[in-house]
Amino acid sequence: MLPTLSPAASASAATPPPRPIPGSYGPPVIGALRDRLDYFWFQSQDEFFRRRAAANRSTVFRTNIPPTFPFFVGIDPRVVAVVDAAAFTALFDNTLVDKRDILIGPYNPGAGFTGGTRVGVYLDTEEPEHERVKKFAMAILHRSATTWASAFRAGVDAMLDSIEADLAAKASDEKPSANYIVPLQQCIFRFLCKALVGADPSVDWVVDKFGFTILDVWLALQILPTQKIGIIQPLEELLIHSFPLPSFLIWPGYYRLYRFVEEHGAAAVAYAAEEHGIGKKDAINNLLFVLGFNAFGGFSVFLPFLVAKIGEAADPTGLRPRLREEVRAAMLKAATGGGDTVFGFKAAREMPLVRSTVYEMLRMQPPVPLQFGRARKDFVLRSHGAAFQVAKGEVLCGYQPLAMRDPEVFDRPEEFVPERFLGDEGQALLQHLFWSNGPETSQPAAGNKQCAAKEVVVDTACMLVAELFRRYDDFQVEGTSFTKLVKRQPSPTMSEPAAAGAQ
Template sequence: MSSKSSSSPSKLQSSSSDDSPPTDLPLKPIPGNYGKPFFGPIKDRLDYFYHQGKDTFFQTRIQEHQSTVFRTNMPPGPFISSNSNVIALLDAISFPILFDTSKVQKLNVFVGTYMPSTALTGGYRVCAYLDPSEPKHALLKRLIFSILASLHDKFIPLFRNCLSELFVNLEDQFSDKGKVYFNTISDKMSFDFVFRLFCDQNPSDTRLGSKGSTMSDKWLFFQLAPLMTLGLPKLLNFFEDVLLHTFPLPAFLVKSDYNKLYNAFYGSMASILDEAEQSGIKRNEACHNLVFMAGFNTYGGLKTLLPALIKWVGLAGEKLHRELCDEIRTIVRAEGGVTFSALEKMTLTKSVVYEALRIEPPVAFQYAKAKEDLVVHSHDAAFKIKRGEMIFGYQPFATKDPKVFENPEEFVGHRFVGEGEKLLKYVYWSNGREIDDPTVENKQCPAKDLVVLLSRVMLVELFLRYDTFTIEAGTLLLGGLKTLLPALIKWVGLAGEKLHRELCDEIRTIVRAEGGVTFSALEKMTLTKSVVYEALRFEPPVAFQYAKAKKDLVVHRPMMRLLRSRRRK
């Protein structure tokens, strides 16, 4: 594309590709501004965290500028970030420029406009913060590829074993307490899997004991706190903003936990560290990088991905559950087990995993700096980005681009089946296109294929073990219904044996007569319906309701009038 600006065309590169719009799109100035120094970034930070929220923050600016490419500030701002100014890319066409390391630099931008203290990683800039142009990047990423290749045969059997323990723990805790929180048990399972994968022993057999996931969570929090909000009451927003977003949390507060993690990995990875030394990487530097890969990239990724996967599949409903059950059970039976070959044949299962990664990617943000003047395309315009400017992409908007995906806000399990596979080039969760492969020259996640594999195995184990109704019960652990189910079990349990016998008689008699659990059968269970309504009355899952009066009105309280009339008598 020839430039229409005053810059020398020889220095201007285009980000167009086979998927880009025609190169004759008008070259427009990038809309938006950064506001006044210091105050502009703080205003945008408050809008982002408190006044608007993430999605509304971006949506209002898209509407204001009538563009998916614009200038804004990204948190955390002063005093953690020295420069909050970014050019935001919020559509599927402009977003991939962030992956092109021939045109953009990925130096120290892994989490955003700031870099956490290297005191949190043993004094080293780990691989995630290195640009591919740095010699150490290729050494470290090649080591990671080698490790993953050597562990290839352990992925499926080890993860299946860990998932079996997960489901047993979920069922046991639910039976004992009448309630269970999926995320807590999932986090522990994820950490145990990661540690057993890389260290070949259970963390409970080391000094970590059962606290490995908790220690990792604290360490992750100290790195990501500037990007987080705790959901506190509005009165506390100011204090939270000062505490989390204004000054870095001191690394020494989590040093003890990190050292325990480091020592546990160091003492269990002798052969891997030997390989690192032979390739020219210092033993302790390699270990700090591997702790980051295992604790931040792998465990942190599973901590986000698995609950999201369960949530979206659960919300998708009974029809999709039946289809997944049919596909998974049929293929596992035909293949004689859960194998790589079997997983590859599960087209719907693969599509569901990709759809979960599309609709709620585990990594929401991407950052890069322009190496030179370049042009980026959106659907309807071209924009010049100058050398050194920070480019930012909010992935949930790019992967829900309505000009690429039909019904982008809906979870569509079949989206990537058949011809839908062509849309995989717009799935960007791995810091690259789903159709591309990670290499030492790019910043795409080296464990990209492993993440997809583990997600498929999760669904396979889920639907081999549970049918539709059971999986619906499992998904109640997420969202507002996690309050209802424990309350229902509690009150029915306290009601006593007489009610239990009556419920048994009604349910078993009607199910037998109707030939199964159907809508018709459920409608005939009058006592069962009454028990559910009574639980909802006695302990409603939503305790509070709020509204504002549109006009002056009168609210009657009959009981108060009755009490007053009695006093007069």
Template sequence: MATPVPPPVTTVNTPLGGGGGTMKQAPTNLPLREVPGSYGLPYLGALKDRWDFFYLQGDEAFFQTRKDKFKSTVVRANMPPAWPWTDPKCVMLLDQKSYSSVFDYKVVDKTDTFAGTFMPSVKYTGGLRMCAYLDPSEERHAALKSFCFEVMKMGASRWMPEFHKQMTAAFATWERNIGKQGSADFKAVCADVMFKTLIKSLMNVDLDTVPEAERPSSGELTAWVGLQLLPVVGPGIFPWPIDDLIFHALPFSHVFTQSGYDKMVKFVHKYAAESLDVSQKFNVSREDAAHNLIFFTGLNALGGFAIFLPTIIQLVGASAPLQAELRVEIREAVKANGGLNMKAMQAMPLVESTVYEVMRFKPAVPYQYARAKEDFILESHDAAYRIKKGELLGGVAPFVLRDPAIFKDPATFNPKRFMGKEGKDLLHYHIWSNGRQSEDSSVNSKQCAAKDLVPFIGRLLLAELLIKYDSFSLADKPSGSFSALSPATS
């Protein structure tokens, strides 16, 4: 278990008057430093950092070397894609205390910072800026996020039965593939499971009843998501100079995924009328609602689950003793509560803690950005830094969620970390959702609207698996593939 939890981290984030004027030191007991690091020569420095980030060092070493060199958890770095027509300069935040500024809306603005130093063309999304790119101060933001909350509320009763239905089909597929090939790809099947679950839960549409010619696929939506984010995420499949030239030198045109996206738009307008109808309640046009519903489903949800759920399988699959403990807890809760229902789910503290620890240990969303809207003083644990109006700030979740000032043995995967009172208190520092897990998402914040749903689906995945199977084993390759599924014996 963690050491006694320190008091809640807060940041001074003291405005320094007007922005751009004479900077005065805010009251603080910490030494005032200039943010260390250099951006290098125009474009060449950014290009060098891009190569280091993706190829020569890798993202983790990219930040660790700067942290070690400057003995600071607040450092300057050029962030990808580092194109000549974009500004790659960022102040990167590697600790809990400084990171909190990224969601301090008194001093930062979130306009068009969802993907960091660039924004994909709005041609990907019907010519509209999606809710994810809006600052909470924009009127459209409150309307669209309210629409999102309402759609999720409407589908609340559909998540568990639909996920169970899709997992039951997935079990048959995995078992068949293990029998034929000796292994089963979790990721590919999981993408289809979540796509169908999302469509049913958010749009109340059973995809199996839709004519095949009109039916969108998880592959089409995944490609649409991936092409938008390729400049900042990878993929690293060719020798690095060639890979960089292909995937990072220029943005990808929306035309490569336009046909699949157009099919999705037509599908939503034709079959998701129940969800679109509620948009009028918030003065959101049906067209705006349709594109945002696709974005919620594809980029916010499916894209995240495609990383998060396989990570659960990878980490839990590596420990037979953990699987045994989880299996006992799950089956006892199900038996005591008459089936896999909400009461049973609430009686699984180890399952809940395990999922939160997966999200801490390998966060699916590694970066969160915001731009300073005025001059202010930002504090880390051991220093204060001058931040100027207009500077882009970037929180690095893999470092923030392994902050040794907060988490005991932060580099160790500890499934019981979030159990008990101390564990619950630690949720204040769990910031995977662009906000604290201990706080509620609202229309006035950029915290993920599904901050509670996402870990719930992770818990549901473990429950479904360990009710059906006594244990599961992973194949040596690729990560996230089953080599064996042992049928339940009790």
């Protein structure tokens, strides 16, 4: 539980004077190494932040963040950690924080992973190129709207066909199961290529078969120095967390994807030049980053959490039957002419429980748990009933899983409550949902750093839930595997919503 202030203390001063930020970085080198071992080895990431918040009796405190000693030359691991909803909002204020080259913290994997281009997410809002690239990303997403839903449904159908076949082949096993991670990643990669790049990966068998694996390796090499993966210690510390991983290891695969976009996504590349003044090389590298890091990486992290949570065998609140009922009602509405000609974005926004469930999963398991920013100037950081003086140049490290479980904001913050965001009170809580590098109540714009695909991510997750209940009356999941699939029984009162158009 996060430390909280008493009501008396909270009411004592509406605007308390700023005080020094508690916490310590420890002795040079040794302090950073101690924190690194706690972060990766002795404690979980969650426990790392919780313990320090409790020890300092504050939701704003000083600590070190990996990666650190010995070969990360020029990396300063010292940060001001922020783990409450009130102070976290400073990370979205572009007048207070600079987001230059700080996507995953003080450590920057380098432009070698992006073909020599400083892609949009590493640009600060005050850099002239940021607005150009952000507008291009938003425009590409807007152009994809006509094909997104149909490409996604086709991909999900292929994925579920594969999972069903795998589960049927193991029917004689004592506990049959079918892992869905590889089929899901193939689905995500193929539909994103069609929707964002405008190219079908089946035209290149290497890209079609191995494209998602290339992206997995590409992502891993960039972020592994900051991630715990759980191999035998001390091998993980020595081989993964002690030096930057080189980009040349993935260059052949990355170049294959680059050529695929160059040859088969020529319309999108030309659009970047003609409408946004972005050269071919930078356009392709930005497209690949949006495809690979933002979209593929984000969906690959988040969607398995969502599927596993909904598919829990226990289902103590009867969530699956309630979701199924809502999905089927929306399908019937779409099929009878009251909704989409394809069961897509409009229908996804007319399923409030499905949408609230997705929001709650984003609150509990945000795809990107950490947000960073470097103070542009001296300023006062305000938390619940407290204020802290931040100096120019200090790095703020916001840990979302705790900020979005702030007991000052959320009732039963540690519980998964699918109905949390229903009704007027639930809608009011959306201002504290920060998964997209901004409040859910704000919108991406050329002048901010909020995820350009904020709306489409939620809609796509809703569509995945809808597809599962379109096809199955029930299903169960253990970890990353389906263990039970109950095919939908035909109903004389329900027809398919524009199935032909969705393919």
